[in-house]
Amino acid sequence: MTPADLSLTVQHAVRRAVDDGALRVDVPPRVKVERARPGGTGDYASNIALSLARPSGRSALDVAGVLKERLQGAPGILAVDITGPGFLNFTLRRDAGGDLVRAILAAGAAGAAGAAGAAGAAGPPYGHGSALSGTVVRFAEVTESRARVVTDVVVRLLRSQGADAGFGGDERIHVLGGDYLPGTLxxxxxxxxxxxAAPQDRVLDGPPLLVQHERNSLFRVRYAHARVRRLLVNGAQLGLRPSYETDIHAPELLGVLGDHPVALLSAARHRAPDRVARHLEATADALLAFQHTVLPLGDEKPSAAHRSRLALAEAAGTVLAGGLSLLGISAPDQI
Known part of the structure; x- marks a missing residue:
């Protein structure tokens, strides 16, 4: 992980804290990181918590704690420590990208085996967890079309994080009216x-979602998944199988993949499926920008780097498929 990668990772953590409502600040356009000074802790340090303390109305130590929670386990980071009045200190990992990719693919394989009824299959899909274990949520039955679809997905999200969620209580999802038109769209x-669309916003106009164009967010997400499937087929034809063997420089794609568990937890806590949709868009955009580097070009010989890139692409496809499934939307192998 380079200093630029680390800076981007910390900036993403600030953005997630703002999205979660944990911090009320403007996300800085850039986060400064520098080598830890003699006598310091770890490899790099940042004073971002001190910079955000005044505008957030909180102490630097409080801000540092909020960011530390969102940085622990991030790709490339082995440990996060808070020193002095609120400095964040980072110890970097070796082959962190490989750990992330292998974890995603292992979770995907376990989920597929479990769905097929394979003996011994274990482990939740990547991004699912137990952070809301012990939480019981009951929703009143709803009849309005949009509320029914949103509530169904919110229940799925809550269950994905360990909550006991279902129907039969008084809690309600408040959304604007909107026609659900599966027969037309x-x-x-x-x-x-x-x-x-966020719950307080109008639903998206339907007809543009049927157009196969990059301006269509649904098309980009589903097309990105289809591209992964095609890359795997083309790779097999070249004798390439996905295997993360060497570090790949892809901070944007690794960053959004590492953010996936936080995105699902945030969506569950805030009863906001739109957060999952936006995260899938970011994942698709990062994958589509990365895809051109995956397979050998011209006279280039297949190598460990290509196998590693193919594994990273497969991990992105696994995240896209899992996220779409939570939304009740199909992930096609080809478009």
Whole structure:
């Protein structure tokens, strides 16, 4: 992990803290990191918590604690320590990208085996966890079309984080009215039109979601998944199988993949499926920017780097498929 990668990772942590409502500040356009000074802790340090303390109305130590919670386990970071009045100190990992990719693929394989009823399959899908274990949520039955779709997905999200969620109580999801038109748009576009918009916003216009164009967010997400499947097929034809063997410089893609568990937990806590949709868009955009480097070009010979890039692409496809599944939307192998 380079200093630029680390800076971007810390900036992402600030953005997640703001999205979660843990901090009320403007996300800085850049986060300064520098080598830890003699006698310090770790490899790098940042004074970002001190910079955000005054505008957030909180102490630097409080801000540092909020950011530390969102940085622990991030790709490339072995440990985060708070020193002095609120400095964040980072100890970097070796082969952290490989750890992340292998974890995603292992979780994906376990989930697929479990779905097929394979003996011995264990482990939740990547991003699922137990942070909300012990939380019981019951929703009142709803009849309005958008509320019904949103509530269904919120229940899925809560369960993905360990909550006991279902129907039969008084808690309600408050959303604007909106027609659910699977007969006109198809199930996938109809659900995306309702779920991609924040609860307080109007649903997305349906017809543009049927156009296969990069301006169509649903198309980009589903197309990105289809591109991963095609890369795997083309790789196999070249004798390449995904295997993360060497570090790959792809901070944007590794960053969004590492953010996936936090995005799901945040969406569950805030009852906000649109957060999952936005995260899938970011993942798709990062994958589509990365895809051109995956397979050998021209006379280039297949190498460990290509196998590693293919594994990273497969991990992105696993995240896209899992996120779409939570939203009740299909992930096609080809478009």
């Amino acid at each position: 198809g199930v996938d576009a109809a659900r995306w039109s309702l779920l991609r």
